[in-house]
Amino acid sequence: MRNILTPMMMPHRLIMAALALAGLTAMALTMQWDWLPANLPRLWDGLLMTLAMLAGSVVVGFALALPLALFQVMGPAPLRWLSLGFCTVIRGTPLLLQLWLFYFGLGALFAQFPEIRDSWAWPYLRQAWPYGFLALTVSFAAYQGEVMRGAFTGVPHGELEAARAVGMSPWLVFRRVWFPRALHRALPTLAGEIILQLKSTPLVATITVTDLYAVITRIRQTTLLTYEPLLLLVAVYLCLSGILILALRWLENRVPTQR
Amino acid sequence: MDDKPAIRIRDLHKRFGDLEVLKGVSLTAHPGDVIAIIGGSGSGKSTLLRCINMLEHPTSGQIAIQGEGYRMRPARGGGLEPADRKQVQRIRAQLGMVFQNFNLWPHRTVLENVTEAPIHVLGQPRAQAIDRARQVLARVGLAEKADTHPIHLSGGQQQRAAIARVLAVDPLAMLFDEPTSALDPELVGEVLGVIRDLAREGRTMILVTHEMAFARDVANRVIYLRDGRIEEEGTPEQLFGDPQSPHLKQFIRSVM
Numbered sequence: 001m002r003n004i005l006t007p008m009m010m011p012h013r014l015i016m017a018a019l020a021l022a023g024l025t026a027m028a029l030t031m032q033w034d035w036l037p038a039n040l041p042r043l044w045d046g047l048l049m050t051l052a053m054l055a056g057s058v059v060v061g062f063a064l065a066l067p068l069a070l071f072q073v074m075g076p077a078p079l080r081w082l083s084l085g086f087c088t089v090i091r092g093t094p095l096l097l098q099l100w101l102f103y104f105g106l107g108a109l110f111a112q113f114p115e116i117r118d119s120w121a122w123p124y125l126r127q128a129w130p131y132g133f134l135a136l137t138v139s140f141a142a143y144q145g146e147v148m149r150g151a152f153t154g155v156p157h158g159e160l161e162a163a164r165a166v167g168m169s170p171w172l173v174f175r176r177v178w179f180p181r182a183l184h185r186a187l188p189t190l191a192g193e194i195i196l197q198l199k200s201t202p203l204v205a206t207i208t209v210t211d212l213y214a215v216i217t218r219i220r221q222t223t224l225l226t227y228e229p230l231l232l233l234v235a236v237y238l239c240l241s242g243i244l245i246l247a248l249r250w251l252e253n254r255v256p257t258q259r
Numbered sequence: 260m261d262d263k264p265a266i267r268i269r270d271l272h273k274r275f276g277d278l279e280v281l282k283g284v285s286l287t288a289h290p291g292d293v294i295a296i297i298g299g300s301g302s303g304k305s306t307l308l309r310c311i312n313m314l315e316h317p318t319s320g321q322i323a324i325q326g327e328g329y330r331m332r333p334a335r336g337g338g339l340e341p342a343d344r345k346q347v348q349r350i351r352a353q354l355g356m357v358f359q360n361f362n363l364w365p366h367r368t369v370l371e372n373v374t375e376a377p378i379h380v381l382g383q384p385r386a387q388a389i390d391r392a393r394q395v396l397a398r399v400g401l402a403e404k405a406d407t408h409p410i411h412l413s414g415g416q417q418q419r420a421a422i423a424r425v426l427a428v429d430p431l432a433m434l435f436d437e438p439t440s441a442l443d444p445e446l447v448g449e450v451l452g453v454i455r456d457l458a459r460e461g462r463t464m465i466l467v468t469h470e471m472a473f474a475r476d477v478a479n480r481v482i483y484l485r486d487g488r489i490e491e492e493g494t495p496e497q498l499f500g501d502p503q504s505p506h507l508k509q510f511i512r513s514v515m
Contacts, residue, residue: 159362
């Protein structure tokens with residue numbers, strides 16, 4: 001705790017904290033917040049949707065990123081080109097476009113097949129969130145595939161050779177040395193990418209997923225307030241980013257390395 | 260002396276593209292032998308050593324560890340490759356290699372570096388592996404550093420930790436690939452001291468080294484490699500005291 005708290009006690013930080021506090025007080029006293037209590041349940045649901053979109057797309061996207069990265073590093077040529085193509089296309093087009101292609105494109109396509117309409121999956125596929133989740137996941141996978149590709153190639157060759165020299169199988173080399181080393185090297189970048197991913201989640205509101213941003217938009221429409229709901233949104237995203245940054249930094253600092 | 264040699268190499272050739280690095284090297288190490296391989300840079304010393312545990316695949320020739328020959332098959336694009344990966348892994352687990360750049364795993368503590376192979380390759384119980392690791396760390400003078408990460412160690416300490424990592428599996432033979440070349444001069448002594456003690460203990464070793472005085476001191480046989488061939492071999496007294504080949508004479512003059 002000490003090494004987290006000490007830097008926060010620096011004079012410039014204290015002044016900034018005081019300014020923020022003054023701002024908050026001014027907002028609470030001069031602005032209109034009476035809509036807040038009645039809307040808390042909806043806001044909570046929206047927050048959960050935002051967090052679910054973030055956590056789900058980060059976890060599944062990262063799981064997809066590993067094969068994407070490995071195919072590019074050491075896969076046979078067809079898989080290598082396929083992964084490279086996938087990453088390039090996804091990273092080269094706007095997330096909003098992908099989201100709409102999935103929702104309006106795939107969604108409309110699915111609806112044309114009776115087999116799909118009658119299947120167990122239809123109750124899910126007729127909702128919006130699977131498409132939001134899919135788009136966010138695919139995008140995260142493509143970016144992280146690129147990050148992990150760099151991290152895998154960056155692990156010093158000698159460390160892998162030492163692992164082989166003690167008799168490790170290729171899988172054991174991967175599990176015990178290559179992957180943990182690459183992950184640790186990628187962590188700072190990964191941390192930034194997760195924050196970016198959090199800030200991409202509001203896009204799902206454009207396909208009617210009711211995340212936190214969508215809830216706030218509705219509140220603005222019903223209350224005719226401009227700033228108050230948006231300021232709340234700012235505060236929540238800031239808090240989420242802050243928590244993520246601290247958690248990931250803690251993770252990074254658990255292993256001291258020079259690289 | 261055991262009748263099965265610890266390491267036997269017959270007519271080893273290694274080619275990298277158009278460059279033939281090893282041009283027919285044969286070598287036999289019996290248990291307890293300490294063999295120093297000397298020679299100028301590019302003479303093929305490291306390649307020879309790395310062929311012994313298949314970090315390099317020979318182009319032709321045979322290598323047997325304690326009588327068991329590597330099963331090889333023709334590789335695509337010429338040369339040979341191991342036909343049986345499991346066999347290679349099993350033999351590697353019995354050979355300890357110490358690298359020029361230590362190659363410790365920086366995401367694990369010194370102790371974890373040492374217990375890694377015993378636990379995850381040999382399948383030893385954790386408690387037993389940790390006991391053994393603490394013994395070998397004490398043996399190389401690093402008992403106090405067990406729980407630190409490698410980056411907090413000096414080069415000499417890192418290399419001693421790497422030697423402990425090898426000792427933990429009680430190897431049949433130890434392969435040293437220029438173990439002091441990456442060290443600051445004042446740190447060379449502590450590493451050579453540890454290797455010398457292990458040699459006196461009767462461990463089988465093959466050492467690629469530039470430390471001639473050290474080779475003379477610990478080795479019972481010295482091999483002078485030049486241009487991919489063994490140009491001269493014999494006891495340290497013969498090679499350093501009365502070298503025959505003009506190249507070796509010049510080499511010894513230039514490095515001593």
